Amino acid sequence: MAGSQPRKTQRDGFLPIRTNGFDRGFISVVILILVHLLWMRFLEGLLPLWVATVLCLALAVFIIRKG
């Protein structure tokens, strides 16, 4: 199925690889989980976890639109 996808769904954004919508969503989720885990390990004593969530959601919107 993937091979039959039209080329125009892929694009070159600021990410170092050519991506489609699914890729950008996937990258955003991977980053979101990683940041939350690292935040819980190193930063949660200083800043609450929802700060990480807000930052990651903002980053996700940026990646999905410009990545």
Added chain:
Amino acid sequence: MRQSNIGWLFLAPATLILFVIGFIPFIYILYVGFFDWNTNAVDPTLRWAGLQNYRSLVFDTTFLNSLTRTLVFAFFVVVSELLLGYVLARALMADRLWGRQFFRTIHTLPIVVAPIAVGATWRLLCVPGFGIVPYYLKLWFGIDYNIATNSYHAFATAIVMDLWHWTPFVTLSLMAGLTALPKEPLEQAQIDGGNKLQIFWYVIVPMLKPVLLTTVFIRLMDALRSVDEIWMLTKGGPAEATRFIGLHIWINVFPKTDYGYGAAMSLLTLYVTIVLSWLLFVAMTGRKGGAQ
């Protein structure tokens, strides 16, 4: 449009089965991962824990060490199997090799042995005072080999055992891939004056990429969830030298019945596996994402 609908109809049974055996358990594990649930505890009911399991997980040095150890094991195993598998595939495809059908059969036999039997066999081979491996290592090299007390020996034995069990699978895959390669590009490269290394790197490897990618994925995922062989060989010891992540999860989920924490560990392991596979895919295809 009509053709596409018929296609979906044909896919429906497989999709339904995948949904029932794949997606629903995944959602259930995701759900359990947010709860504190230990059937042997004073309160055996599900209690909402939020992110507490994950919070505990990132501070759990035993878990993090297990994860690191598993990644090291997977790296050694996959790289060695790929190199060894390629060499063996080329050797077993050589026209000059006398009795190559016989050697192919012998070489392929370990694949059909059950992992639990492989672990038991290697334990018998390696147990000090009884197995032939410690006996000959002492006789020939003066090494006091003991998988019950020496962490390095146990870890190395786990790697060798996995190599023995799964290299034939890599060999078979690569033999299939090499047999299917077209002859023209190889002849062209020879005419152009390419040496063996250049032909291997610039002609064979790019053409073998789909086979290599599939083989590496299968072996990587298998290596990351080794349990039964290791359990039979060392039971995760000595100390925690061979306690790989699958074994660690099993110990937490079954003897300790800590289901919530076990679910969180499983999900984090799944996350690591998916991310590694994706990175590998991007690196090996040189592209460019998941939907090429």
